[in-house]
Amino acid sequence: MRTPSRRRPRTTFAMAAAGTLLAPLLSGCWAGAGGTGSGGDSINVLMVNNPQMTELQKLTRAHFTKETGIKVNFTVLPENDVRDKISQDFANQAGQYDVATLSNYEIPIYARNGWLQNMDGYVAKDHGYDEQDVLKPMRQSLTGDDGKLYGQPFYGESSFLMYRKDVFAAKGLKMPAHPTWQQVAGLAAKADGAGPGMKGICLRGLPGWGEVMAPLTTVVNTFGGTWFDKDWKARLDSPEFKKAVNFYVDLVREHGESGAAQSGFAECLNNMTQGKTAMWYDATSAAGLLEGKGSPVKGKLGYAPAPVERTKSSGWLYTWAWGIQHASRNPDKAWKFVSWASSKQYEQLVGDTSGWANAPAGKRASTYTDPEYRKEAASFQEMTKEAIENARPTDPGVQPRPAPGIQFVGIPEFTDLGTKVSQQISAAIAGRQSVDSALRKSQQLAEQISKEYEGR
Structure with missing residues (x-):
């Protein structure tokens, strides 16, 4: 490539x-x-x-x-x-x-x-x-x-799924060894409300190419979507990209943390530490904090690989x-x-x-x-x-990519593009617009990048 x-x-x-x-x-x-x-x-x-x-x-x-x-x-x-x-x-x-x-x-x-x-x-x-x-x-x-x-x-770091073993045991739930996103959604629904104020899952919704777009892009990859195809055509309006974003937005709105549109890594870490969420999909580096001295949830957590749909792995690098x-x-x-x-x-x-x-x-x-x-x-x-060693930055999805990156596209313009798209997605999470509206605007932004790269 x-x-x-x-x-x-x-x-x-x-x-x-x-x-x-x-x-x-x-x-x-x-x-x-x-x-x-x-x-x-x-x-x-x-x-x-x-x-x-x-x-x-x-x-x-x-x-x-x-x-x-x-x-x-x-x-x-x-x-x-x-x-x-x-x-x-x-x-x-x-x-x-x-x-x-x-x-x-x-x-x-x-x-x-x-x-x-x-x-x-x-x-x-x-x-x-x-x-x-x-x-x-x-x-x-x-x-x-x-x-x-x-x-x-x-x-x-890579990314994986963290979950409360004690909550799962109390609810009779079992985490698969290699969960799919559909299985995770089902578990989130059953774990929702397992404790006072506890939500089924925490997922980032905070605007920022390194915030909400990091986990969301791994979901897009494993659902079969991509920001750009191998010829630099923008694909944010593809059925696979839409399916992934609708899934993510629906999951966090139905079973995710309150104030999800303003929740990033720090907020989800706080929610998990304080027992406000049963699952959290995010960076593997979070585990050291959750298992550190003085953590209220130390010893209560289980860990599973990043959930997948159409790919064998989906963790970022x-x-x-x-x-x-x-x-x-x-x-x-x-x-x-x-x-x-x-x-x-x-x-x-x-x-x-x-x-x-x-x-x-x-x-x-x-x-x-x-x-x-x-x-x-x-x-x-x-x-x-294992998650770090199995990460596939040059081949993270189901189709060839024009630039390296799992949770980002390795071009300078992605800083601006990813941030602007994240603002649209976050607005959808907040309920201020539909996913279709968010992706229609996002596709237009991505097409501007396509014009810069196509044919070069």
Whole structure:
């Protein structure tokens, strides 16, 4: 399969990427942190506010800074906000931030446009880092078109189904070893109301290409749909795409959480932790939080593979990884932070201080052979590893794709397209419009992308 970067002239692709990713900057939303960059013995790190990241922030001063003398200034923002801020700084090569959390969606695109430091030289010299221990799907997803590494994973994930074993037992329900979405819908209906205020399932509905569109696109894939066919024709109005979206919207409206249109990963995590939902389909990384010290549902959960319909598997592949800005004033010190934050030693530190279930796993083979991790994460660790290794980013559906990606389409324009489509879907979840109306508008948006790529 040929990626769009090989089908489009490099200059055209770079301009498209800059135009898409710089949209917030051109609209006047630039907000630098005081207008000063890093320097001397300090670096600036911009990262998403996921729990694993905030844990890292707490541990950095007492460990990394103490050991290296390098001060780390963190800026921590919600996912949608941090993506905008990162794109502003990196696309403009402003150098405000040395390091940022980037996903396997952004890193190949950023690398293609010269916005990231190549990490091969650092990896070669850093003998303690052990690059070959990083799981192959993660390494491949953070490699540029030139075959060089431009990111290192902090944690990796796929997606699976989480459910309350005690609730299922009390209701006489059984989770299939390999559930279909139709079976999940039936179970959600029966589990709905199993406890005070408990809903059958939690599914993301919050607008954002990385929010509602992530799980929904995996449903589209396994129902036989696709955003674009192999010739770049938009297919959001196809029967398969419509069936998948109608299924998802109906399921969350009938048996999902209240306020679903404003619920993302964080809200569903909170609902599951507080016993407000019997099932949750989302990132495998959630399991470590649900099974962590102090969690009210620790030990009460079961895990099943991502539900399917027409495909054998449907889990996504995702990593929050570290990228070093090409314009960084301190790339060597930035690498030292990246190396520490992605290392085996950091996982051990988290295991010792917060429990192994909280370790940022999903990226290293050694994690899954560590006796302490295997013991504490016994309920989910093997299924997580299998989900990551079985993810199919180049072939996630029932038809050939023109670009890689399971829960996204690996082109620069998807940031804007996915967000706009997510707003339409979220409105349907909220009951403000029909699914047909949402997809009719979404198809028109996707057709604009088709015009850019067809025939190239």
